[in-house]
Amino acid sequence: MQDSRISTLTLAVFAALAVVGCSQKEEPKPQAAAPAAPAAAPAAPAAPAPAPEVVVKLGHVAPLTGPQAHLGKDNENAARMAVEELNAKGLEIGGAKVKLELVPEDDQADPKQGTIVAQKLVDAKVNGVVGHLNSGTTIPASKIYSDAGIPQISGSATNPKYTQQGFATTFRVMANDVQQGKVLGEYAARQLAGKNVAIIDDRTAYGQGLADEFEKGATAVGAKIATREFTTDKATDFAAILTKIKSKKVDVIFYGGMDAQGGPMTKQMKSLGIKAKFLTGDGGCTPEYIKLAGDASEGQYCSLPGVPLDQMPGGKAFNDAFSAKYGQIQLYAPYVYDAVMVMVDSMKRANSVEPAKYLPEIGKTDYQGVTAKIQFDEKGDLKGGAISLYQVKDGKWEYRETIGGAPAAPADAPKAEGEQKK
Amino acid sequence: MAALTFDSLRHDRRTAIAAAVGIGIVLAVFPFIVGTTLGNSWLRILDFALLYIMLALGLNIVVGFAGLLDMGYIAFYAVGAYLYALLASPHFGLHLPVWAIIPLGAVLAGIAGALLGAPTLRLRGDYLAIVTLGFGEIVRIFMNNLNAPINITNGPQGISSIDPIHLGGITLAKPLTVAGITVPSLHAYYYLFLALALLIIFVSLRLEDSRIGRAWVAIREDEIAAKACGINTRNIKLLAFTMGASFGGVAGGLFAGFQGFVSPESFNLMESVMVLCMVVLGGMGHIPGVILGGVMLTILPEFFRHSAGPMQLAVFGKIILDPEALRMLLFGLALVAVMLYRPAGLWPSTIRRREFRNGSTADVLKEGE
């Protein structure tokens, strides 16, 4: 009995090794970046350097396991890059040399886990928190940070509620769902000439919030919502709802949700012979979407808060540096990068790393980030909130135009105007 | 040691009282020890562990005592949580006191339990499992979608700014000062949860020894024989569902007040599975075992979270495997390993252990199929 158990265990280990060995041979390149061990982590407090060095801990929270793990890791990498860059440059705040240390945590996109890791970060006496990724975890966690007086800047939680709770500690460096949904709705009705529009959302806080705001924006400028359909953030088959949409003969389909559903959805649209234009928000505005949708992605639209990276000062440099280190940007990396920068910038201006001292300074931020010129309103939302629209051309997202927002908007937009396809 | 003597405690008054006092003191000072040595995050985990103990004990009545495999148990937790959220938040502008909501949550969850139980009375085993799983999903999906045409649950956005639990004029959200001692918020929640968990343990223990408890066990062991002995199996089964669900409702209400935010994603299938794991892993039908299971499964992943990274650093000098993936991997391995070496659970009741050693239950089950 005992022997056979050991032998089966050995067998299992072999099987596992076989799988590992096999797959690694098959795929050497793209993997290099994704699960690469966070080499910078061993910044243990055991650093009795001669110079009086202050260690400033920045918490970062995102789901690192579960269906959104790829986005979570992307965020974490961006935060890590910002921290490493700042450290490499050498940082001095309040007369002391400062070393930043990133404390990455996984909240599994689960609100309960979100509060547990938030408490863990508060216990670890972090000086600030960047994150979380999902609105669903950010909102309950923000209460804990607020109680502890720790500033929190999210680069991706777009639910308006996050900043509406009346906490002084909540900020976000991204347009919220209301801002983005409104722009998208108007864009669909005007520029895409959508008279008859179908809306799909994935029944997550993000997707539903965005879709609701889209509906308001589109109907306000005269579009008719032919039907509203729903899917989930785990679904792969959209044939049934798409067939129904087909029967309504719409011109534009808007999807509030992520790339992992948006891509296959676009593909199934094509194979069902639906000719309507497909428009989605920031969740689908990724290279992943194009990969998953294949040819069907050609000519489809998406939006991203902020201004395109390559038009912002330092944006291209960020893109190159990030891609070289961690591979292609998934989605929110630039925003998270900006969030870290804004936080440290505020510390510099306050001349202190104490949360209580530099918190008021965050509100006064006027920072030229890689995604936008960042200023906050009284609630902690991004002021202005420019939204940029993109269209797939030759298998790549191509910039179309920027609507609303920051005074720092680039001047070379007219080029895009004439290129309106179909 | 306590493990070995638990069952004998019931028969020896004096040791029982001594043990109770001892355990009481330990439980009373425990949060302070944890809070100062390990930090408040562990205290929060401890609070969650208490909630899960309540849940696991509730499910234990259904699965452990009555032998009905329920895979949608988290639905009752959701009912309790949403009831609290709706009645004590700006969502409807209602702010009822906690002493009204929690019992109401227990009642409502109990009714939900009976409603679920009624159509499933004829089902057994795996069929029952899939139907209860379906019910769990149905409840979650309705909560996720009841924001239109009438906004009841606020849909996927969840309900935020829920009132913290407050008793009389005292709110648990802020540090309490009682007789010159300041008790931080997490500690206050700990004591409240502990009190309710103890109440649930007490009720469970009394139920186990009661006529009803014996009827449940009889149904678990052989439903036909139980019926032949004059047990009204329909009512007794419904009672199991109702009782179990009401515990879940209580835990749910506390969760909503503690967390201040509820959304449907907190009540997914994985949560049901976790609670089921607690019951089975700890030792089905054995109350101390179930408590152990609840504590272990809450703490284990957190323990791995705290140790997976540093351990690799210590052993290899650098992080080789992603600590988060490793954490879940270890958790899965732990589930398998425990079941392989202790298939009746970590701390099964003596009767069950005896049966299992003789292999009688297993053989009967095998032939019954």
Added chain:
Amino acid sequence: MDIFIQQIINGLVLGSIYALVALGYTMVYGIMGLINFAHGEVVMIGAMVALFVIKALPGLPAIVLVPLALVCAAIVCMTIGFAIERIAYRPLRRAPKLAPLITAIGVSIILQNLAMLIWGRNYHAFPPILPSGEHDVFGATITSLQIVIIVVAGLMMGGLTLLIRRTRLGRAMRATSENPPIAQLMGVNINQIISATFVIGSALAAVAGLMVSANYSIAHYYMGFMLGLKAFTAAVLGGIGNLAGAMLGGLLLGVIESLGAGYIGDLTGGFLGSHYQDIFAFFVLIGVLIFRPSGLIGERVAERA
């Protein structure tokens, strides 16, 4: 009308996919009376292996590449299936009934996270190498690949039925399912038979994995969970343990979901809509089980606890 036909076709394709996965569940259940909850994850591993074999050898023509990928995936899945049974189920054969359920959940978690470590957290696009031309059926469209999926699901069911009804191995399987100790006395090596069952079920999972990820052109370490759940529902709906039942349950589930999502919104004036797509199936399931507690064409089990 063409919309209705399209919805039926959508349902049949989706249903065939459920059926492909459900066959694996039902086969193991039929022989051992055990729900192999890790089956969904084995399907995922099959999809991942096939995907990476195809990606690793870009030059080859599809006619060589696809079978090669399938064989690779099948070998890996069969090894894993074999190992799962040996490690997680066999030692627990005499244990309380819920013990293997917990190990199955444990194995699922392990496989998922192993896959995440190996293949990363990203979604992977399945290369478009399988024929996906569209065909017109009374105004509705169906792709070649979807036809293949329906045919394969049917063939698999037929093949398995033949295997179990007509071969020596099948007879041994039936004997094992009927009464293991007696089967053993009759010279059946039940350990071997059960291993064989798992291995065959896992090979089916590999086929299903390839089909699913090719059809939706996506593979991800998390894909097994939902799929496994739906397929399990389908298997129970049809009567778990019964191969034809799995097929019927799968197809029925697919069609119900399609028609439900397509029409319930208009029928109820917008009160119910496609957001309830995932629970139509459960409602039907509950309805069916109340009147037929062992599924549509499941055998009636004697009332014994």
